[in-house]
Amino acid sequence: VDVNEVAAHYTSPPNDVEVIPTASVVKVDIGVHIDGYIAATATTICFNPEYLSLREATIHALEEALKIVNTGVKVSSLGKVIEETIKRYGVQPIRNLTGHEMSRYAIHAGIHIPNVGLMNGSKIEEGKVYAIEPFSTTMEGYGEVENGPSGYIYRILKDKPPKGGEEKILFNVLREKFRSLPFALRWALKVSPVKDFRRVFNSLLQSRHIYAYPVLVEKKRQPVAQSEHTFIIYKGKVEVTTI
Incomplete structure (x- = not known):
């Protein structure tokens, strides 16, 4: 859940007491998988009428891109349609964020x-x-x-565990549970078999066995909206797998 100028990679830490501020622009970005086969979707809830055009622009841009996508279509053509559609609403696209291919257990591939x-x-x-x-x-x-700051969403970075100790125990549990998919700190805490979780987890971060995603923030701290669908093309037909 990303609020206002935060575009991506925030999720609540353990024991979070923060609340969504009044008149916020809130992105809800969800990913699910079955045996590593992933679907991702996102929507924006706008509690401030001033920024409704941000939400509508991304919805319409997504719809227009899905109208032209098919086997052999250049991604530059999709980007052009997205950019032109968003700009018609008097707003602008985020240039350094993109859609992406996905493969089994890899959300970015x-x-x-x-x-x-x-x-x-x-x-x-x-x-x-x-x-x-x-x-x-x-x-x-x-x-x-x-x-921005990191420390909310993580993924396993290395294939081999540390040589020994509690770091090896925790690493093996997290790798078995999440494989190469992103996970929240609160999820890791729930499955942890070690008592001093914070110390052991930080040790895995320092040894780069685990990667911390940075929170992505609009450079001038302006609100951001997002829409997302997942699709696959099978026998010449576009199948959207999210709603």
């Missing part, structure tokens, strides 16, 4: 689908899974995100 009309020769392929996710911000924004 292969090609990216830009939200602007960049020169890119990559094409959509039959049988592969992709997420299109337009992001928008105000014209007062910079139109890009930057790294």
Whole structure:
């Protein structure tokens, strides 16, 4: 759940007491999997009428991109449609956030689908899974995100565990549970078999066995909206797997 200028990679830490502020722009970004086969979707709830155009722009841009997507379509063509649609609402796309290909147990794999009309020769392929996710911000924004604090969402980074001790025990539990998929700190805490979880987990971060995703924040701290669907092309037909 990402609020206002936060575009991605925030989730509540353990014992979180924060509440969503009044008149916020709230992104709800959800990913699920069955045996590693992933579907991701996102929507924006706008509690401030001033920023409704941000939400509507991403919804319409996603719809327009899905209308033209098919086998062999260049991702640059999708980016051009997304950018043009968003700008018609008097707002702008986030240039350095993209949609992406997904594979089994890998939420980011292969090609990216830009939200602007960049020169890119990559094409959509039959049988592969992709997420299109337009992001928008105000014209007062910079139109890009930057790294904020990290420490909310993680993933396993290395294949081999540490040599021994509680670090090895915790690493093996997390790898078996989450494999290469992202996970929240509160999820890790629930399955942890070690008593001093924080110390052991921080040790795995320092040894780069675990990666911490940075929170992504609009550079001028302007509100951001997002919409997302997952699709696969099978026998020439686009199948959207999310609602």
